[in-house]
Amino acid sequence: METPAFLDRDRPDVPDLVVPGGVTPFYLQGRPVRGRLVRLGVLTDVLLTRHDHPGVVNRLAGKALALVAGLASALKFQGAFSLQIKGDGPVTMLVADCTDTGALRFYARTDEDALNTLLQDTPNPTDRELLGNGYMALTVDQGPDMERHQGIVDLAGDDLAAMATHYFKTSEQHACWIYLCCTMTDAGWRAGGLVLERIAGEGGTHVVGDENADASWETATILASTLSTKEVLDDSLPSATLLHRLFHQEDLQVSQPRALAYGCRCSRARLASVLEGFDTDDLDHMCQDDGQIVMTCEFCNHDFRFPRTEITPRTL
């Protein structure tokens, strides 16, 4: 049994926040369409403000979090869904992941000079201008007993939703329609999105002929594209109401909503174990003047301090 987060003194002091109903799965009965409406709510603000990134980077990161939350909720087994983007733009690296239980985390690395240069000319850069040219990898990790699945594609399109759609089309031969948004609201940062997947067969038990499948998929995407950022990020608008607005004529079936949570899985013990893998010289090199080795978890931006004298290399 894993120690519950609130009892685990080994974990950094990070918010233990859960957003019930963060992801609402649904399908359209008799049509080859299923989807997830994702709304991170207050969790967006908590995750993004752990870091000190400019607003444009937060917007991109919030969309990445909404994307992995939407994709991880489709996992059939225990595991984690991870997005990695590496490019030659001012945001050199973006990592976001989400477990099957909805634990979310991210980190971004930026080239500050390049970012400032871009923002001087382009105060509202596209996701692509932030990331440049590079690649996107999506990894499904379902534990040591299951093979890890990873697909990699070049970055294509202007925004993260287009990049992800391109990924599914080329790497997985899977038609998806993806909408992502993140913005600063009166209540703080908010992010969300809608993922539609075209599935083989139909969402429910009724079978619609193939000749109707293309039309049903197209109808669903047209209805979905009427969605506004304001609706997605409105905390007071229930997810079921919003889905009903979009798909009430398409035999909408809303499934059990799923929670999202603040989900860094770092711990003092885990990082100490990493340090014990280094040799004496490396450890001495890492040690600061005050006799401490500082390890920073990039996901929750938390510093763990280890007295050098307490770390003994595993191989002496």
Ligand SMILES: [Zn+2]
């Ligand atoms: Zn952490």
